[in-house]
Amino acid sequence: xxxxxxxxxxxxxxxxxxxxxxxxxxxxxxxxxxxxxxxxxxxxxxxxxxxxxxxxxxxxxxxxxxxxxxxxxxxxxxxxxxxxxxxxxxxxxxxxxxxxxxxxxxxxxxxxxxxxxxxxxxxxxxxxxxxxxxxxxxxxxxxxxxxxxxxxxxxxxxxxxxxxxxxxxxxxxxxxxxxxxxxxxxxxxxxxxxxxxxxxxxxxxxxxxxxxxxxxxxxxxxxxxxxxxxxxxxxxxxxxxxxxxxxxxxxxxxxxxxxxxxxxxxxxxxxxxxxxxxxxxxxxxxxxxxxxxxxxxxxxxxxxxxxxxxxxxxxxxxxxxxxxxxxxxxxxxxxxxxxxxxxxxxxxxxxxxxxxxxxxxxxxxxxxxxxxxxxxxxxxxxxxxxxxxxxxxxxxxxxxxxxxxxxxxxxxxxxxxxxxxxxxxxxxxxxxxxxxxxxxxxxxxxxxxxxxxxxxxxxxxxxxxxxxxxxxxxxxxxxxxxxxxxxxxxxxxxxxxxxxxxxxxxx
Amino acid sequence: xxxxxxxxxxxxxxxxxxxxxxxxxxxxxxxxxxxxxxxxxxxxxxxxxxxxxxxxxxxxxxxxxxxxxxxxxxxxxxxxxxxxxxxxxxxxxxxxxxxxxxxxxxxxxxxxxxxxxxxxxxxxxxxxxxxxxxxxxxxxxxxxxxxxxxxxxxxxxxxxxxxxxxxxxxxxxxxxxxxxxxxxxxxxxxxxxxxxxxxxxxxxxxxxxxxxxxxxxxxxxxxxxxxxxxxxxxxxxxxxx
Numbered sequence: 001x002x003x004x005x006x007x008x009x010x011x012x013x014x015x016x017x018x019x020x021x022x023x024x025x026x027x028x029x030x031x032x033x034x035x036x037x038x039x040x041x042x043x044x045x046x047x048x049x050x051x052x053x054x055x056x057x058x059x060x061x062x063x064x065x066x067x068x069x070x071x072x073x074x075x076x077x078x079x080x081x082x083x084x085x086x087x088x089x090x091x092x093x094x095x096x097x098x099x100x101x102x103x104x105x106x107x108x109x110x111x112x113x114x115x116x117x118x119x120x121x122x123x124x125x126x127x128x129x130x131x132x133x134x135x136x137x138x139x140x141x142x143x144x145x146x147x148x149x150x151x152x153x154x155x156x157x158x159x160x161x162x163x164x165x166x167x168x169x170x171x172x173x174x175x176x177x178x179x180x181x182x183x184x185x186x187x188x189x190x191x192x193x194x195x196x197x198x199x200x201x202x203x204x205x206x207x208x209x210x211x212x213x214x215x216x217x218x219x220x221x222x223x224x225x226x227x228x229x230x231x232x233x234x235x236x237x238x239x240x241x242x243x244x245x246x247x248x249x250x251x252x253x254x255x256x257x258x259x260x261x262x263x264x265x266x267x268x269x270x271x272x273x274x275x276x277x278x279x280x281x282x283x284x285x286x287x288x289x290x291x292x293x294x295x296x297x298x299x300x301x302x303x304x305x306x307x308x309x310x311x312x313x314x315x316x317x318x319x320x321x322x323x324x325x326x327x328x329x330x331x332x333x334x335x336x337x338x339x340x341x342x343x344x345x346x347x348x349x350x351x352x353x354x355x356x357x358x359x360x361x362x363x364x365x366x367x368x369x370x371x372x373x374x375x376x377x378x379x380x381x382x383x384x385x386x387x388x389x390x391x392x393x394x395x396x397x398x399x400x401x402x403x404x405x406x407x408x409x410x411x412x413x414x415x416x417x418x419x420x421x422x423x424x425x426x427x428x429x430x431x432x433x434x435x436x437x438x439x440x441x442x443x444x445x446x447x448x449x450x451x452x453x454x455x456x457x458x459x460x461x462x463x464x465x466x467x468x469x470x471x472x473x474x475x476x477x478x479x480x481x482x483x484x485x486x487x488x489x490x491x492x493x494x495x496x497x498x499x500x501x502x503x504x505x506x507x
Numbered sequence: 508x509x510x511x512x513x514x515x516x517x518x519x520x521x522x523x524x525x526x527x528x529x530x531x532x533x534x535x536x537x538x539x540x541x542x543x544x545x546x547x548x549x550x551x552x553x554x555x556x557x558x559x560x561x562x563x564x565x566x567x568x569x570x571x572x573x574x575x576x577x578x579x580x581x582x583x584x585x586x587x588x589x590x591x592x593x594x595x596x597x598x599x600x601x602x603x604x605x606x607x608x609x610x611x612x613x614x615x616x617x618x619x620x621x622x623x624x625x626x627x628x629x630x631x632x633x634x635x636x637x638x639x640x641x642x643x644x645x646x647x648x649x650x651x652x653x654x655x656x657x658x659x660x661x662x663x664x665x666x667x668x669x670x671x672x673x674x675x676x677x678x679x680x681x682x683x684x685x686x687x688x689x690x691x692x693x694x695x696x697x698x699x700x701x702x703x704x705x706x707x708x709x710x711x712x713x714x715x716x717x718x719x720x721x722x723x724x725x726x727x728x729x730x731x732x733x734x735x736x737x738x739x740x741x742x743x744x745x746x747x748x
Contacts, residue, residue, distance in 0.1 A: 064550075070531045070535045070538065070542050071543035071544065071545075071547060073534065074531055083709065086516060086523070088523050089526040089530040102519075106515055140727070141736055145728075158730075160728070161730075188725060188733040192736055195737065200642075218704075225738065229675070229679050229738065230738075232715075233642075234676070249552065250705050252552055252553030258697055259697075270662040270663075273718065276712075277715060281714050282713070284634075285634075285674075286634040287676045288669065288675060288715060306538055
């Protein structure tokens with residue numbers, strides 16, 4: 001090894017690189033930095049300030065883009081093609097899967113490395129890839145953990161928040177074929193080594209897309225681990241799955257999104273990496289993909305266009321702030337929502353993407369309508385109002401019941417009198433304290449009345465939230481259980497951390 | 508079925524173009540108006556005016572960058588000359604017993620003379636030999652050395668642009684990243700950097716533009732901060748001038 005690079009004849013980058021030696025070095029280096037971090041203590045960061053003006057600007061940019069989505073999408077596509085990107089359109093999840101699999105087959109791919117993408121979760125793309133014999137590896141640390149567990153993300157930003165380090169150590173030990181101690185740095189170190197090898201031998205890198213810049217045809221990714229950079233730098237083919245509404249006009253607009261997204265998601269000033277990828281590698285470049293595909297996915301998104309009550313859903317920048325703010329999410333956790341997206345955004349987005357009236361019955365009720373989601377939203381999406389619209393539509397279409405209808409009137413009264421829902425929020429919090437005993441909410445009073453009683457009525461929609469989620473059903477029948485205390489502590493720590501301006505930066 | 512991959516790509520493109528018409532038309536229809544083909548007026552483009560006026564002086568920029576970068580676990584060193592940069596990198600490389608070092612292929616780095624200053628390490632120059640497997644060289648490297656194209660003080664970010672001579676891998680795959688920031692490239696806001704991409708337009712952009720704001724990190728296991736998950740775990744910003 002000491003005599004330079006005589007080891008460079010392997011077929012893959014992994015085989016060609018002297019990784020073993022590198023790993024020893026790594027262990028020392030990581031220790032070096034973490035020690036320094038712990039010793040040095042994080043300096044308190046200054047508040048950004050003028051937050052309301054930034055939110056308003058973010059909202060206006062998103063409103064403008066969505067209102068002219070036809071123009072900006074065409075512009076993006078023209079520019080992306082001019083950059084050498086192969087652009088595809090998919091009306092449905094099935095079409096997006098079909099296109100992805102066709103590319104994988106054409107490239108005779110054996111493995112795909114993926115960075116975090118909620119769109120691919122919508123499509124259940126991993127299963128589809130495996131069905132044609134292609135290994136799909138999630139490379140975000142949290143995503144890798146839940147992929148090993150055979151689960152789905154329970155939080156848009158912190159996918160494995162529902163697992164503790166002992167569970168994670170068990171999963172990773174099984175993966176490693178050796179016992180790994182439940183120590184964060186050991187576990188993360190194992191995943192780094194394991195996934196480094198996967199990155200270096202993968203045929204295809206697959207990503208989501210945080211923003212797509214129409215004027216230059218660039219796609220932008222925000223991340224902290226570096227896995228999205230790996231996925232877009234090392235494999236020979238890149239496939240990006242992009243929701244059709246991810247567009248922003250310019251890089252100038254990206255500055256606003258870069259101001260709003262990381263602060264709202266993790267409390268960071270900027271994620272460790274923000275990458276703007278403009279086409280495949282230039283012919284003289286020695287890294288980056290030879291071939292780049294962008295699949296623009298509708299999958300129910302366009303149903304919101306032209307709908308005055310729901311069009312603003314398309315403004316969402318997927319930060320997860322509404323989940324962290326939501327008292328209901330904190331009680332029931334992400335998996336209870338059943339869909340790809342959880343929390344308040346999921347409660348509205350899931351039924352909206354599916355236009356499924358029966359779904360509305362359950363999921364729209366998974367909210368106390370306190371307005372905390374709206375307060376947290378960096379682009380001011382009125383999620384709490386949308387939840388009311390969903391309930392109203394359910395009642396109008398004959399899927400509601402009288403108790404719920406009365407409950408809704410009650411909410412309407414509270415909200416019309418309480419200005420910005422602050423009072424309702426306080427009431428909700430107080431109410432929770434009063435009715436929660438031994439970690440359960442049993443008493444059916446106040447704002448929870450309609451919710452709980454609807455949840456135990458036997459008149460179920462044909463394919464309900466409950467049918468899909470048996471454990472949830474049991475929990476509801478026994479009264480709602482408090483979230484696992486460990487998980488709750490972790491979430492509270494995150495919120496506290498954010499209040500201090502810190503933010504560890506998940507994912 | 509297409510014979511070659513190239514034929515297949517051409518087929519797919521034809522399919523995509525015909526699909527595009529339907530796809531976009533359906534958007535216009537749902538928005539209940541004819542398709543917009545002229546650039547719409549965008550009165551809220553970019554950051555608010557008060558922000559665009561915000562500017563720190565050089566010392567403030569250095570101080571702000573340093574504070575931010577350190578707060579996320581990065582290291583910052585203020586150096587006056589490239590000779591000091593050379594000495595600093597050589598000392599760190601020897602302290603960390605680095606075996607492999609990779610650097611971008613730029614005249615400023617040629618002049619740095621790392622090859623001579625690091626007798627114990629093999630120094631590779633990105634894409635300097637077409638026969639070499641450059642991603643593998645970067646993956647095994649202990650230290651990657653780059654020159655920042657820009658930096659932003661307010662967020663503590665280093666910006667690197669890719670080219671034939673500037674590999675994306677060099678700032679990503681090595682365990683330690685050393686980024687040299689000529690002080691005149693250190694701006695206050697991200698917007699001062701992004702404006703170049705808007706003004707230059709599509710043609711001017713490289714394949715990869717990366718903003719790097721510290722060492723790779725994750726808190727996915729029990730909200731416990733871990734450094735160096737996939738990207739470099741140790742990042743030095745060397746501000747020169």
